[in-house]
Amino acid sequence: xxxxxxxxxxxxxxxxxxxxxxxxxxxxxxxxxxxxxxxxxxxxxxxxxxxxxxxxxxxxxxxxxxxxxxxxxxxxxxxxxxxxxxxxxxxxxxxxxxxxxxxxxxxxxxxxxxxxxxxxxx
Numbered sequence: 001x002x003x004x005x006x007x008x009x010x011x012x013x014x015x016x017x018x019x020x021x022x023x024x025x026x027x028x029x030x031x032x033x034x035x036x037x038x039x040x041x042x043x044x045x046x047x048x049x050x051x052x053x054x055x056x057x058x059x060x061x062x063x064x065x066x067x068x069x070x071x072x073x074x075x076x077x078x079x080x081x082x083x084x085x086x087x088x089x090x091x092x093x094x095x096x097x098x099x100x101x102x103x104x105x106x107x108x109x110x111x112x113x114x115x116x117x118x119x120x121x122x
Contacts (some may be wrong), residue, residue, distance in 0.1 A: 007043045011057050016094060019117050020055065020062060022024075026100055031107055045107070050117050052092045052110045053103075061091040065121055073109060077102050 004024060011017045027034065027045055029072070032047040034052060044054030044065075056063045065088060075085065081099045084091040092098055114122070 002038055004038065004043050005039050006051065007009055007041070014117075016057065019098065020057060021097060022101070023055070023062070024038075026103070027107065030104060031111070034111075046120075049112050049120065050114045051120050052114070053107055061093045063089045063091055064103070065089040066110055068122055069113070070106050070110050074102065077105070082121065 008017060008021065008024075013018055024043065026037075033043070034047055037044055037046055042054050042056045042065075045052045051067065054065045056065075061084075066074075066102075068088060071085065071088070071090065077099075078085050078090045082096065083099075084093075098118055
């Protein structure tokens with residue numbers, strides 16, 4: 001699996017796939033400079049070779065991994081959106097709306113914070 005399309009084909013058709021497509025489409029539109037990669041069977045967006053945000057899908061939710069520093073910075077916003085927050089990611093339950101404004105803020109933060117970072121991870 002090397003492309004976002006190949007990844008999307010592994011997600012069951014219907015509402016779940018559409019939800020993920022809407023998130024990916026939003027990021028493509030808002031941040032066209034980001035590169036799309038699939039690593040460890042997960043779609044992710046990178047900038048100049050450094051990780052910005054990644055996703056995975058499970059039965060009950062979409063997991064969003066923007067790295068721990070970003071999670072800590074936006075912890076209050078994540079909790080306000082009522083998304084479960086874990087150590088390395090937060091979850092968007094299938095039945096809850098996607099907070100696109102929060103995703104936008106997190107991605108913009110990571111791009112700015114990592115603009116001079118040369119490694120993949122922080």
